[in-house]
Amino acid sequence: MVSKTPEKDNHHKIKRLCQFSTARRRLQVMPGGSSAVDFQVVTGVSPGGTTNARYCSRSRLGPESVGPQRDVGVINGGDVSIPAQSAGQSRRVHAARSYSWFAPGADRLRKGLLVKISVFGLGYVGTVSAGCFANEGHEVLGIDPVQTKVSLINQGQCPIIEADLAEMIASTVAAGRLRATDDATGAIQETELSFVCVGTPSQANGNLELRYIRRICEQIGQALKSKNTRHTVVIRSTIVPGTMRKVVIPILEELSGKKAAVDFGVCHNPEFLREGSAVKDFYAPPKTVIGQLDQNSGDILATLYGKLDAPLIRTDLETAEMVKYIDNSWHALKIGFANEIGNLCKSFAIDAHEVMKIFCQDEKLNISPAYLAPGFAFGGSCLPKDLRALAYQAKMHDLDLPILSSILTSNEMQVARGVRLIMEKGHNRVGVLGFSFKAGTDDLRESPMIEVIERLISKGYDLRIYDKNVNIARLVGANRDFILNRIPHISRLMVGNIDAVLDHAQTVVVGNNDPDFQNVPQQLRADQILLDFVRITDRKSHNGHYDGICW
Numbered sequence: 001m002v003s004k005t006p007e008k009d010n011h012h013k014i015k016r017l018c019q020f021s022t023a024r025r026r027l028q029v030m031p032g033g034s035s036a037v038d039f040q041v042v043t044g045v046s047p048g049g050t051t052n053a054r055y056c057s058r059s060r061l062g063p064e065s066v067g068p069q070r071d072v073g074v075i076n077g078g079d080v081s082i083p084a085q086s087a088g089q090s091r092r093v094h095a096a097r098s099y100s101w102f103a104p105g106a107d108r109l110r111k112g113l114l115v116k117i118s119v120f121g122l123g124y125v126g127t128v129s130a131g132c133f134a135n136e137g138h139e140v141l142g143i144d145p146v147q148t149k150v151s152l153i154n155q156g157q158c159p160i161i162e163a164d165l166a167e168m169i170a171s172t173v174a175a176g177r178l179r180a181t182d183d184a185t186g187a188i189q190e191t192e193l194s195f196v197c198v199g200t201p202s203q204a205n206g207n208l209e210l211r212y213i214r215r216i217c218e219q220i221g222q223a224l225k226s227k228n229t230r231h232t233v234v235i236r237s238t239i240v241p242g243t244m245r246k247v248v249i250p251i252l253e254e255l256s257g258k259k260a261a262v263d264f265g266v267c268h269n270p271e272f273l274r275e276g277s278a279v280k281d282f283y284a285p286p287k288t289v290i291g292q293l294d295q296n297s298g299d300i301l302a303t304l305y306g307k308l309d310a311p312l313i314r315t316d317l318e319t320a321e322m323v324k325y326i327d328n329s330w331h332a333l334k335i336g337f338a339n340e341i342g343n344l345c346k347s348f349a350i351d352a353h354e355v356m357k358i359f360c361q362d363e364k365l366n367i368s369p370a371y372l373a374p375g376f377a378f379g380g381s382c383l384p385k386d387l388r389a390l391a392y393q394a395k396m397h398d399l400d401l402p403i404l405s406s407i408l409t410s411n412e413m414q415v416a417r418g419v420r421l422i423m424e425k426g427h428n429r430v431g432v433l434g435f436s437f438k439a440g441t442d443d444l445r446e447s448p449m450i451e452v453i454e455r456l457i458s459k460g461y462d463l464r465i466y467d468k469n470v471n472i473a474r475l476v477g478a479n480r481d482f483i484l485n486r487i488p489h490i491s492r493l494m495v496g497n498i499d500a501v502l503d504h505a506q507t508v509v510v511g512n513n514d515p516d517f518q519n520v521p522q523q524l525r526a527d528q529i530l531l532d533f534v535r536i537t538d539r540k541s542h543n544g545h546y547d548g549i550c551w
């Protein structure tokens with residue numbers, strides 16, 4: 001039976017709320033409880049194969065009232081026991097939020113995976129990283145030129161307002177695992193891994209301001225000159241593709257007199273946290289992306305993040321740089337799209353939230369990877385027509401919907417890009433494989449490839465075109481009349497098989513994803529160019545013989 005005395009009650013709650021999964025090496029405090037104080041496990045140590053947890057409790061008064069950490073005893077296969085609280089202590093313990101992290105327990109310590117980390121820039125990203133890494137048991141040194149931030153950290157106070165962070169800063173500073181300084185050189189000497197989290201604000205023209213990144217790289221480069229042990233520099237700040245290779249690495253190499261990847265490691269590790277839930281996001285990020293100059297550079301980060309319950313993706317520097325921008329553009333687009341839909345719905349007196357709730361339930365086509373592969377323009381009997389109708393309705397309601405109304409313009413520009421790419425190859429004899437609006441249909445209505453073919457005809461190109469489904473339709477289907485009478489100029493160019501196109505063409509364009517086209521890249525003559533509008537092969541564009549429309 002559960003005791004009603006506060007101490008035993010707390011004891012019981014902790015037992016109930018903490019679960020330790022040995023299989024996943026994660027410790028979880030489940031949501032629950034309703035009393036006045038939050039419970040938080042702040043670290044774990046592992047003297048003898050078992051994992052101890054320690055906790056501090058946080059009163060509603062805020063971080064100042066965080067008490068000393070106390071040993072809560074051994075977590076053993078799912079139970080945690082705490083020593084009785086001392087007389088006079090009014091703290092009561094419960095868990096008010098879900099909390100989890102990768103356990104800094106026996107295994108990590110035994111394998112020697114704790115790292116000495118310096119974090120440059122104690123703003124939102126830097127302070128969260130510093131607090132969380134220190135919370136994981138690593139020794140962390142924060143560096144910032146702003147003395148107030150340095151002093152606050154050293155006093156165990158958090159320089160930013162962010163849920164859960166104040167307790168972490170307080171407890172890790174108290175435990176001696178987190179300190180701050182303005183001495184960049186000393187920080188490099190003392191640590192083995194540096195995270196650069198300085199701001200990269202906009203310039204007046206929209207370009208990225210790299211002043212702080214350059215300054216940091218100069219400081220780190222200079223410090224590396226006199227460092228004898230290997231160091232890894234990780235840029236967490238958001239930077240446009242090419243910055244690592246064109247700015248960061250050259251400055252580091254020039255000032256250190258050393259070679260990146262050989263003498264020191266370099267990575268880009270974009271940050272995906274959201275302010276307000278940054279600590280939760282640190283422990284449960286949507287993904288971890290490691291852009292690495294070489295395998296060696298990325299290994300230390302992969303180990304550091306290895307226990308996180310999130311996909312760990314290792315890639316090249318430029319891809320990692322780009323991913324962050326794509327994420328943010330996508331999030332911004334989603335918000336803008338939802339708002340425009342809201343405005344449109346309101347003008348129809350339709351509840352936009354109900355509409356979007358239904359929209360979001362479709363995880364097959366709407367909230368899914370569907371339609372997110374870069375390629376050629378859309379077409380067919382629905383998308384263009386329905387976008388036009390919505391744009392007209394918006395006009396009728398005196399609504400400006402710039403995102404929705406620019407979709408067709410963007411699509412038309414993709415058609416123009418396709419034509420331009422073909423023309424740039426400089427060949428007169430062009431072959432098109434697949435020209436219905438998508439593979440597996442004979443529907444030619446608003447097919448963007450038909451538009452491309454018509455523009456090439458008007459410019460005097462010598463064309464041969466093939467599409468299995470349209471060929472069948474020309475002979476027997478319902479579209480026979482349309483093909484023979486409405487587009488006779490196109491019908492005349494049709495040939496009976498892939499080989500007839502390949503025999504004729506100098507430039508071969510693959511216009512839809514018919515599986516029959518899979519082997520075309522291997523069938524080409526040396527003097528032929530393949531223009532791929534649908535990613536029929538995973539090749540990258542190179543040397544003019546293979547060209548993807550946008551890859």
Ligand SMILES: NC(=O)c1ccc[n+]([C@@H]2O[C@H](COP(=O)([O-])OP(=O)(O)OC[C@H]3O[C@@H](n4cnc5c(N)ncnc54)[C@H](O)[C@@H]3O)[C@@H](O)[C@H]2O)c1
Nearest residue numbers: 120121122123124125143144197198199200237238271275
């Ligand atoms: N804030 C976010 O939610 C978020 C999320 C993901 C990515 N990012 C990116 O992370 C980067 C940092 O963002 P932030 O919001 O933490 O910036 P911020 O402006 O809050 O903090 C930057 C810090 O860097 C310090 N600094 C400047 N020069 C320095 C130097 N030479 N040495 C050490 N410290 C120095 C500043 O004093 C400041 O404390 C940016 O590139 C941002 O785009 C931010």
